[in-house]
Amino acid sequence: MLRGRKKSIFADKKAIKTYLWFFEFCFEGTKKESLKWLGLAIIESFVFVSQLFITKALLNSLLCFLNDDASKEILYWFGFFVLILTGEFILDLLVKKTIFTLKKQQGLYLKSALVEAAKNYPLEKFTAEFSNNTAWLFDNSESLTYTTTEIAHDGLFYLLVFLGLVLLWPASLRYILFSLLGLTVVLIFLPVNIKNAANKPKNYFLKLLLEPNQLNKTNVKGEYLLEKHRKTYWQSCKAEDIYLLQTGFLSILQEMIFLGFSLSLLFGGRSFTTLSLGDIFIFIKTVTIGYNLVIKAKANKKTAQFSKLFLTQLQEMLEQAKISKETEEGDMVIKQISEQIGLEVKNLNYFYDNKSVLNEINFKIKPGEKVAIIGAKGSRKTTLIKNLLGIYKPQTGTISLGGIPTYQLTLAQRTKYVAVLLRPAKYPLSIKENITFQATPKDDKAWELVTNKLNPLVKNLPEGLETILTQNTIKEFKLTNALLAKLWQSIILARLLYRQTPIVVCDEPQNLNPDFWQHFPSLFKTKTVLWFSESAASGLFFDRVLLLKAGRIVEVGTYEKLVKLGGEYATLLKAQGGKM
Amino acid sequence: MNDLKRIRKLPFLIRELLQTAPLTGVLILFTALLKAGCYLGLIYFLQSFIEILCAKDTFSLLGIAISLIILFFLFSLTSLMLNIFTKLASDALTYKFSTNMAKKNLDSSSIDSKEDLIEEYQRRIEALTRDITLVVLGLQALCNTLAIGFYLFYLFPLAVCILFSGVLLNMVPTKSKSSTTKEQPRKTERVNKLTALFYSPDSLLEIKLFAAGDFFQQKWYHFEETLFKAEIKANEEDLFFKGQGDILALLTYLVSLVVMGYYFFQDKLTFGSIIAIGISGRLLQKEAIEALRTYFYLFRFLNMPSKHLSES
Numbered sequence: 001m002l003r004g005r006k007k008s009i010f011a012d013k014k015a016i017k018t019y020l021w022f023f024e025f026c027f028e029g030t031k032k033e034s035l036k037w038l039g040l041a042i043i044e045s046f047v048f049v050s051q052l053f054i055t056k057a058l059l060n061s062l063l064c065f066l067n068d069d070a071s072k073e074i075l076y077w078f079g080f081f082v083l084i085l086t087g088e089f090i091l092d093l094l095v096k097k098t099i100f101t102l103k104k105q106q107g108l109y110l111k112s113a114l115v116e117a118a119k120n121y122p123l124e125k126f127t128a129e130f131s132n133n134t135a136w137l138f139d140n141s142e143s144l145t146y147t148t149t150e151i152a153h154d155g156l157f158y159l160l161v162f163l164g165l166v167l168l169w170p171a172s173l174r175y176i177l178f179s180l181l182g183l184t185v186v187l188i189f190l191p192v193n194i195k196n197a198a199n200k201p202k203n204y205f206l207k208l209l210l211e212p213n214q215l216n217k218t219n220v221k222g223e224y225l226l227e228k229h230r231k232t233y234w235q236s237c238k239a240e241d242i243y244l245l246q247t248g249f250l251s252i253l254q255e256m257i258f259l260g261f262s263l264s265l266l267f268g269g270r271s272f273t274t275l276s277l278g279d280i281f282i283f284i285k286t287v288t289i290g291y292n293l294v295i296k297a298k299a300n301k302k303t304a305q306f307s308k309l310f311l312t313q314l315q316e317m318l319e320q321a322k323i324s325k326e327t328e329e330g331d332m333v334i335k336q337i338s339e340q341i342g343l344e345v346k347n348l349n350y351f352y353d354n355k356s357v358l359n360e361i362n363f364k365i366k367p368g369e370k371v372a373i374i375g376a377k378g379s380r381k382t383t384l385i386k387n388l389l390g391i392y393k394p395q396t397g398t399i400s401l402g403g404i405p406t407y408q409l410t411l412a413q414r415t416k417y418v419a420v421l422l423r424p425a426k427y428p429l430s431i432k433e434n435i436t437f438q439a440t441p442k443d444d445k446a447w448e449l450v451t452n453k454l455n456p457l458v459k460n461l462p463e464g465l466e467t468i469l470t471q472n473t474i475k476e477f478k479l480t481n482a483l484l485a486k487l488w489q490s491i492i493l494a495r496l497l498y499r500q501t502p503i504v505v506c507d508e509p510q511n512l513n514p515d516f517w518q519h520f521p522s523l524f525k526t527k528t529v530l531w532f533s534e535s536a537a538s539g540l541f542f543d544r545v546l547l548l549k550a551g552r553i554v555e556v557g558t559y560e561k562l563v564k565l566g567g568e569y570a571t572l573l574k575a576q577g578g579k580m
Numbered sequence: 581m582n583d584l585k586r587i588r589k590l591p592f593l594i595r596e597l598l599q600t601a602p603l604t605g606v607l608i609l610f611t612a613l614l615k616a617g618c619y620l621g622l623i624y625f626l627q628s629f630i631e632i633l634c635a636k637d638t639f640s641l642l643g644i645a646i647s648l649i650i651l652f653f654l655f656s657l658t659s660l661m662l663n664i665f666t667k668l669a670s671d672a673l674t675y676k677f678s679t680n681m682a683k684k685n686l687d688s689s690s691i692d693s694k695e696d697l698i699e700e701y702q703r704r705i706e707a708l709t710r711d712i713t714l715v716v717l718g719l720q721a722l723c724n725t726l727a728i729g730f731y732l733f734y735l736f737p738l739a740v741c742i743l744f745s746g747v748l749l750n751m752v753p754t755k756s757k758s759s760t761t762k763e764q765p766r767k768t769e770r771v772n773k774l775t776a777l778f779y780s781p782d783s784l785l786e787i788k789l790f791a792a793g794d795f796f797q798q799k800w801y802h803f804e805e806t807l808f809k810a811e812i813k814a815n816e817e818d819l820f821f822k823g824q825g826d827i828l829a830l831l832t833y834l835v836s837l838v839v840m841g842y843y844f845f846q847d848k849l850t851f852g853s854i855i856a857i858g859i860s861g862r863l864l865q866k867e868a869i870e871a872l873r874t875y876f877y878l879f880r881f882l883n884m885p886s887k888h889l890s891e892s
Contacts, residue, residue: 062851076843082834089830093823100815108808111775115800117792126781134779230679237671241664241841248660256653389789415791422789423782428773437792473612495790 015162018311019304026145033102034149040095041153045160047088052285054080056278056465071562099146106145111138114314117321123391125320133260133313140307147303153185154296161289165321255291303494342367343388343503343528347397350387350551358385358551361397365404367502370529372539375548376572381532384548385422385507388530390414401503419499424492431487432465433459450494457487489513497523508533536573593715601672608716615658616723620731621651623860631852655740662716670712714874721871728864735853736843739836743861746832747868750825767807774800829865836861 004500027034058077114137137144166173190240348361357380365371375381386392388399389408399406401417427434454465461467461477477539493516496504504527520541531542537544539559547555547562547569555562555569562569618641629644733740777783777796787793840857845847849857 034621062854085830085834089826093819097816097819102814108804110803111804115778118784119787119797121777121784123781123785125789126784131779131781135776138775138779230675233675237667241667244664244667245660248663252653252656252660255648255656259649259652393786415789420786420789422785425777425783425786427777428770433795433799437790437795499790507798518615578841 015304015308018308018315021315022144022311023152026106026110026148029113030102030105032143033098033105034152037095037098037102037149038156040091040098041156042160043155044091044095045164047084047091048157048161049164049168051084051088052165052282054084056282058278059281060278080569087480094292102149103142106149107142110141112146113230113318114138114141117314117317120321121317122320130313133310137310140310144303144307144310147300150296151300154293158289158293165282165286171279187380205523223477343401343530344397345388345397348387348394348399349396350383350392350396352383355489356405356551358394360386361551363546363553363554363556365528365530367528368526369544370524370527370531370542371544371546372531372533372542373546373548374533374536374539374569374572376534378550379548380551381534381548382422383531383551385420385505388505389418389420415499415501417501418503418505419496419501421492421496421504421509423507424495425451426469426488426491428468428470430463430466430468431491434491435498437495446498446500450498454490454494455495457483457490486513486515489516493523501527503528505530505534508535508538536569536576539569539573545573582668593711594598596673596676597669597712600676601669604665604669604672608662608669608719611658611662611665612716612720612723612771615655615662615720615858618655618658619724620727622648622655623728623731623856623863625651626859627792627856630855631850662720666713666716673712676862718871718874719866721874725864725868725871728860728867731865732857732860732864736840736849736857736863737859738839739861742832742836742839743864746829746865749828749832750865751870751872767810768804771800771807772805774803829869833862833865 054077058074058081061074061077064073114134118134126461140441193260343365345361345363348358349356350358361384363371373381373384383392388396390399390409390554393407401409401414406414431454435454436447450464458464458467467473469484469487473479479487489512492509504524508531529542531538533539539562542559545554545555545557545559545562549568555565555567557565565575594605625644625648627650632644729740729744732743774796777787778800787796837858840849840854844854845850
């Protein structure tokens with residue numbers, strides 16, 4: 001568990017560059033509020049030093065009083081003490097307000113940059129790990145940006161307090177230096193890094209347990225899952241406990257060394273007998289400042305080490321997204337596409353990690369033709385869709401839309417000719433916005449077509465197509481599960497219809513309502529349809545069926561022909577309990 | 581008053597904790613009391629330290645200093661143990677509630693349609709960790725308040741009365757929940773859902789395929805900015821009310837200092853007692869206010885779906 005000494009983050013030049021870049025990035029976004037906070041550091045340090053010396057004077061005058069040296073000084077100092085306490089209180093409120101606003105502003109600035117970057121970032125680079133890191137950056141945007149400004153603020157504060165103390169009470173220099181020496185002892189001689197053995201966070205357990213897809217199994221499998229994750233959960237908890245204990249004991253050890261170091265000064269110093277009560281008060285405060293500095297330095301060092309990877313990703317994201325955006329904009333000017341389009345796939349091969357994923361795929365779809373590509377789970381349907389849409393670039397072979405390879409098409413060109421339904425999401429927006437992805441529908445004709453189909457479903461909702469389907473709306477208007485499912489399905493299909501594109505590519509949604517197939521011919525009358533499905537029975541509604549198996553097209557023909565053939569398609573249909 | 585009514589939900593959490601992990605619950609209470617004892621010991625030895633310092637007795641001072649170091653060590657140790665026990669308790673409760681929820685879902689045939697409901701429960705179970713931590717923090721603050729309170733009462737009863745009146749006065753300037761605060765959780769949830777679109781490869785893919793990036797970006801910014809403004813406003817209101825309360829508490833503290841000064845000049849209080857009361861008086865106020873605020877904050881948000889979470 002205990003590992004040896006690690007390379008200091010200060011020796012990592014690349015990391016230092018990243019931190020400096022991030023500091024500049026944060027400061028640029030919230031210059032005004034950051035400067036205000038830095039300005040407050042000056043006032044804070046002034047008030048702090050004043051409070052130290054006023055308290056010292058008050059304590060010393062109290063001691064004089066004890067020695068029967070009656071003096072009115074004590075009253076003056078008490079008055080100053082009350083004043084400085086009030087001043088400190090007001091300043092504290094101001095600091096709290098400034099910090100909160102700064103945190104929020106910086107968080108908003110970083111999140112805006114992240115949204116812009118994610119929007120333009122190449123999808124093929126958006127792996128699961130990359131996605132988790134981006135989620136982390138979103139969640140921790142406020143604390144990350146705040147830490148960078150906090151370091152600048154604290155640095156200024158401690159520097160000014162140090163100067164104030166040395167100028168007003170030169171003897172304090174000794175204590176400060178001694179405290180700093182203690183700090184160095186703690187930081188240099190105990191830099192043991194403890195490895196956190198909890199690899200899988202506990203939330204993983206929650207996600208697995210409550211994830212509908214995981215639980216949508218038989219009870220036997222479910223019980224097995226529970227048992228399996230129970231072990232993972234408690235192992236993770238145990239590892240976290242050990243980590244907490246180890247780091248906790250190490251912190252206590254560091255604190256004790258620091259405390260012992262500081263107190264030895266008090267008893268070992270020759271001048272102890274000459275120190276007044278006020279001097280000792282300042283000594284304690286100085287040591288406290290030193291200790292706080294240790295704690296903050298440790299916390300910031302930990303944050304810096306931990307966030308290094310994320311900051312590097314952020315920097316890369318912002319730069320890459322900028323390049324992608326420029327390329328996309330550049331392409332839009334150059335390329336033009338003809339209105340006469342057909343989809344053709346020739347000798348398509350796609351490899352992943354040197355393994356063949358798609359193998360010699362060939363097919364041609366005529367305008368207006370409706371083709372179903374049927375394949376069981378793992379048959380590489382999604383990879384084929386992503387190749388067809390130009391998200392993945394095929395290693396060999398071509399996919400062309402109107403004679404132009406799809407990966408060469410810009411996003412705008414692609415969306416003009418192809419509407420795609422692939423793992424559709426339910427957005428927390430109004431029904432209208434869920435369909436159009438526009439604040440106001442721009443295509444009146446298409447919108448009329450869509451509303452005619454949807455109006456009967458939404459007639460009972462008070463705001464009609466403007467309704468936002470949240471949990472509250474569902475409760476309030478007592479929407480049944482069946483109605484809700486039907487509504488969402490209609491919304492998702494309306495997304496396709498509203499686009500008015502000549503080609504439709506669709507990955508069949510789960511639990512498709514049987515009513516849908518009755519309306520299918522009228523809905524997609526003139527369109528070229530490429531329908532991906534796991535259900536072999538769906539092939540019945542299409543002009544042609546292509547059976548995909550392990551990345552290869554194994555059978556091609558009409559539904560009737562393939563059923564008669566009695567080959568793999570017929571076997572799949574039978575296995576799924578479909579009609580023969 | 582509404583906050584006080586919510587405190588009635590405290591037994592639910594304590595009952596669940598004691599049923600699920602009784603030993604951990606008892607250990608939490610024991611460690612909290614021990615920590616409060618260490619706190620008290622630190623104040624007592626500080627008082628003795630000052631008294632001896634006035635007498636310039638270096639030898640005794642060394643003994644006191646060593647005692648202070650030992651107490652400080654014990655204090656840090658109890659803090660660490662309390663953290664560990666709190667974590668154990670939250671682990672046990674999270675496991676129990678998650679398993680119960682999962683079992684309920686396993687028995688149900690229509691999982692897909694309950695996706696939103698499950699998400700909500702998941703969020704609540706995750707919030708449990710926060711609630712348990714808050715309960716322990718509140719319990720700790722309460723133990724500290726009682727320990728310091730009893731000691732101060734022994735030293736100077738009048739000071740305790742004045743300081744506690746400050747705690748009560750601190751609670752007077754409360755605000756009724758404004759519409760901005762009421763709407764906040766819903767707004768936050770909506771923003772979180774929209775934000776999630778930008779880090780999920782699936783939703784990013786759909787956004788790209790529909791060329792809807794600009795639309796979602798504008799929507800996200802609109803909601804995020806609205807939430808940002810609401811949070812700034814709520815924070816300002818909160819600081820204003822808290823500030824008023826804190827001024828009243830500070831005033832009573834200053835009054836107690838004046839009263840102590842009077843008794844000191846009358847030779848009815850020692851110098852060490854004055855320092856001890858001066859330091860621990862403010863601590864007492866802070867701890868008591870902390871305990872009350874923690875419980876008020878906790879029960880403002882605690883709305884456990886006990887029926888669904890606890891049934892096994």
